[in-house]
Amino acid sequence: MENLNLHDAGPPGPPPPGQHPPQNLGMPPPVPQLPPQMFTTAAQLLDLTDKKLMVALRDGRKLIGVLRSWDQFGNLVLQDTIERLFVQNLYADIERGLFLVRGENVSLLGEIDLDKDDYVPPPFQQADVEKVFALRKAENAMNKKLDKSKQKKLAAFGFEGEHHGEAIL
Amino acid sequence: MASPEGPGAVTSSVNEPLDLVRLSLNEVVFVKLRGDRELKGRLHAYDSHCNLVLGEVEETIYMVDEEEEGGNGEVRTMKKQSEMLFVRGDSVVLISPQA
Amino acid sequence: MLFFSFFKTLVNHEVTVELKNDISVRGTLKSVDQYLNIKLDDISVVEEMKYPHLSSVKNVFIRGSVVRYVHLPANAVDTPLLEDATRREASQAASKAKQSSS
Numbered sequence: 001m002e003n004l005n006l007h008d009a010g011p012p013g014p015p016p017p018g019q020h021p022p023q024n025l026g027m028p029p030p031v032p033q034l035p036p037q038m039f040t041t042a043a044q045l046l047d048l049t050d051k052k053l054m055v056a057l058r059d060g061r062k063l064i065g066v067l068r069s070w071d072q073f074g075n076l077v078l079q080d081t082i083e084r085l086f087v088q089n090l091y092a093d094i095e096r097g098l099f100l101v102r103g104e105n106v107s108l109l110g111e112i113d114l115d116k117d118d119y120v121p122p123p124f125q126q127a128d129v130e131k132v133f134a135l136r137k138a139e140n141a142m143n144k145k146l147d148k149s150k151q152k153k154l155a156a157f158g159f160e161g162e163h164h165g166e167a168i169l
Numbered sequence: 170m171a172s173p174e175g176p177g178a179v180t181s182s183v184n185e186p187l188d189l190v191r192l193s194l195n196e197v198v199f200v201k202l203r204g205d206r207e208l209k210g211r212l213h214a215y216d217s218h219c220n221l222v223l224g225e226v227e228e229t230i231y232m233v234d235e236e237e238e239g240g241n242g243e244v245r246t247m248k249k250q251s252e253m254l255f256v257r258g259d260s261v262v263l264i265s266p267q268a
Numbered sequence: 269m270l271f272f273s274f275f276k277t278l279v280n281h282e283v284t285v286e287l288k289n290d291i292s293v294r295g296t297l298k299s300v301d302q303y304l305n306i307k308l309d310d311i312s313v314v315e316e317m318k319y320p321h322l323s324s325v326k327n328v329f330i331r332g333s334v335v336r337y338v339h340l341p342a343n344a345v346d347t348p349l350l351e352d353a354t355r356r357e358a359s360q361a362a363s364k365a366k367q368s369s370s
Contacts, residue, residue: 034276034279038299039272039276039299039300039301039302040301040302041301041302041303041305043299043301044299044301044305044307044329045329048329054321054322054324054325056321058289058334060289062321074305074331084321086320086321091320103331104333106331107287107289107330107331107334108287108291108293108328108329108330108331108334109328109329110311110322110325110326110327110328110329111325111326111327111328112324112325112326113324113325113326116323116324117324118324119323119324120320120323120324121316121317121320121323124320146235149233149235150232150233150235153233153242153244154205154231154233154244156244157205157231157244158201159203159204159205159231160203184362185362185365187358187361188358188362191354191355191358194351194354194355195347195351202336204288204336213345213347213350213351213354214270214271214274214350214351214353214354215354216270216271216354216357217361220270220271220304222271222274222340222345222350224342224345224347251337251339252340252341252342253339253340253341253342253345254337254338254339254340255271255275255337255338255339255340256336256337257304257332257335257336257337259333260288260336
């Protein structure tokens with residue numbers, strides 16, 4: 001896995017970029033249009049290694065840290081991690097340090113554009129951690145209550161909750 | 170399991186649940202999903218996980234405007250259109266052929 | 269494998285990925301893997317103000333399991349070919365099931 005490189009050509013050589021070879025959908029033998037090692041979890045995470053990432057977890061938490069290690073399950077090691085809380089038009093950062101995040105809890109991760117580093121769009125303003133934390137907690141509790149009442153009404157239409165208590169944001 | 174049918178019979182009869190879905194290829198199907206959603210669209214692909222590709226899709230989302238949020242607490246629906254949609258199988262509750 | 273192969277044919281097309289937590293991310297499909305994890309480049313977020321944490325992010329890796337839909341460009345999908353491939357995959361799955369139960 002460690003030796004994989006996006007720039008290694010897979011056999012046979014990749015077609016020039018921008019060309020779309022004919023589709024082949026599971027037909028034997030599959031004609032590789034791009035090097036097959038491009039299409040692995042490892043290749044997808046390889047070029048994010050040592051980059052500053054924003055990791056959104058399934059429970060709604062946002063972590064910002066440097067990706068130092070990962071595996072095929074999407075387990076991640078993040079260094080110098082902060083957790084960023086958003087509520088209303090406020091945000092706050094909490095220093096968290098070194099994290100190993102189990103892959104299944106990850107929703108999405110994105111490379112932070114260093115030109116826009118730590119850019120938080122207006123009207124969001126940095127505020128006191130305690131204040132934002134308390135507001136966040138209250139909002140989560142409110143959302144949970146509303147969600148419960150919504151699910152009750154929608155049960156009449158044969159629906160059941162999708163999130164099962166997970167926060168929406 | 171010795172089957173009385175020839176190997177060709179596998180592709181034309183309903184031996185297992187997903188064979189019913191196969192018969193709906195290029196037909197309009199109704200799909201009920203988790204997350205208070207329903208879809209109607211032309212089925213172009215599926216697999217054993219119930220991953221789907223639908224064309225000319227109409228999505229119906231059921232929602233509640235809570236009284237606490239200034240609504241009347243009633244269930245309402247919102248419709249969305251999509252020309253081509255991949256649906257992840259783990260959200261699928263049921264698939265029904267539409268006559 | 270059907271959908272893995274299918275998504276590989278859509279690389280470099282513009283798609284919109286809708287997640288189970290209702291976030292929609294539009295971008296150029298750059299990569300997909302066997303779990304249908306998806307990588308998008310040059311992203312834009314529908315309702316950006318609702319999701320400020322994504323405003324300084326340029327590309328994303330989305331875990332397959334959190335995806336609800338992927339909205340695709342219809343002209344990039346050869347539907348007869350896709351239906352044939354689906355039938356082929358279904359008959360392969362059926363013969364596999366038969367082998368293992370006999």
